[in-house]
Amino acid sequence: MSILIVGSLAFDDIETPFGRSDNTLGGSSTYIALSASYFTDDVRLVGVVGSDFEDRHFRLLQSKSIDTKGIQKVDDGKTFRWAGRYHYDMNSRDTLDTQLNVFADFDPNVPHQYRDAKFVCLGNIDPELQLRVLDQISNPSLVICDTMNFWIEGKPNELRKTLERVDVFIINDSEARILSGDPNLVKSARIIRAMGPKTLIIKKGEHGALLFTDNGIFVAPAFPLESIYDPTGAGDTFAGGFIGHLSRCGEINDIELRRAVLYGSAMASFCVEKFGTEKLVSLDLLEIEDRFESFRELSRVDY
């Protein structure tokens, strides 16, 4: 089924204890789309880039069957740029530079042929823009939304309005605690789900993820990796694998939501193994299914 993805496209300069990668293709919608592209041929991307976004970047996305007609190109502007440095424990990072460039005036205009999309994935952008996207979609089956502390603290009312129209909300543990005002994640989840999203995913980085639905809690393990080279984009890649699986199987129930969390986790575990999107552009389905099986095996008790 069709997936509409809205978010940033960017060029990143990334530094980790294992090396650096400059001017590498990034942005939330890039990671989400690449990750979802392994599960469906109908990925539609809405975003904005500048004149420095070259044909080869478009071709890369198109080679994964990602529809790029929704990417606005501003010829007298430059693409969003981010530079960051990760520390040894990989859980903390310093943002060295942020240049919003054309992203500062981004007004997501969803092309007419995109508006019947069944699955909508709102990447981490201004909640007002997320709402404007939803106003343009005719009848989505499932709306998934990501956000960050910057919006939770800076635009709380706008975020609340967006959340009323969201089915699946994906955030990390510290964001959940700030949004709910409660340090306990089980209580946090109850408070946040009362804001609208019936399904909530709380990501805990190297400690896995929690899925909260009306029917209970699912605890997904993280893959015990020996080496993490670059965590950039792992959260977006998770979202892409999650929505990708749901769109592929076409069913939304607790069993498929649990499986979707594991597919998201599997995709994220690949992402961090190389710099930027390097690993994400060179996977095949067999590897993905293998990693999914390894995830299942990790927490299996019944044989």
Added chain:
Amino acid sequence: MSILIVGSLAFDDIETPFGRSDNTLGGSSTYIALSASYFTDDVRLVGVVGSDFEDRHFRLLQSKSIDTKGIQKVDDGKTFRWAGRYHYDMNSRDTLDTQLNVFADFDPNVPHQYRDAKFVCLGNIDPELQLRVLDQISNPSLVICDTMNFWIEGKPNELRKTLERVDVFIINDSEARILSGDPNLVKSARIIRAMGPKTLIIKKGEHGALLFTDNGIFVAPAFPLESIYDPTGAGDTFAGGFIGHLSRCGEINDIELRRAVLYGSAMASFCVEKFGTEKLVSLDLLEIEDRFESFRELSRVDY
């Protein structure tokens, strides 16, 4: 099958954000024994207490079919005392007072009728004493060992000698990092298992536990509790449920080790729901099996 437990018996003064409990029965061997007692009738306890350890304390242990003949009572001394305060996040605590008392001169003397024990659980005591216990046991099927940073840093050589004779080593994540010198837990596990214990359990508190064996890694979830009243003894209670299940089923293989980790987790999740051993002395098997099933359900993907 028979379980021999060696460790401390203590009286604790505990303060948490939810209240306080003074002069409450504690100590590593108390928690391990109470937890294991739900799985077998043959729990043998070796430890030392002072004249303030009253008959009612002995009777409490005996009411759970715990054999207390191995508890030395020093009439002119006082029992080990510990006082601590937990903070709001429950992951950090301050030790307010430690009085070793009779525990300072503890020389574990294993009674003859205890020496054929099949399962041995070495609570967190001086590794030299742990070794002295092992020298007195004729032919154990399984030796389980706990320790802490104090011994890892203070008696590294003695701990190494003990570890050569240990089958299952249980530590927390920060202890694993210090002992191995590697921040990555997968690499840590490889380094520590090369020291002797073929089976390693790394506890991650609210993030569950990892089990490492020759056949792979098992990731056990933590129970998503809304309220944790008192974390004291949770690690020892885990060890008791773990060894309890193995002694009950009599088999040691990857399937039973995984189930044992979940039973340990289930017992620990009860322990933290009330102060000290309060919850641990009033459980029944049905509740325990129910909690075990809830743990399985938490990470189940196949229905």
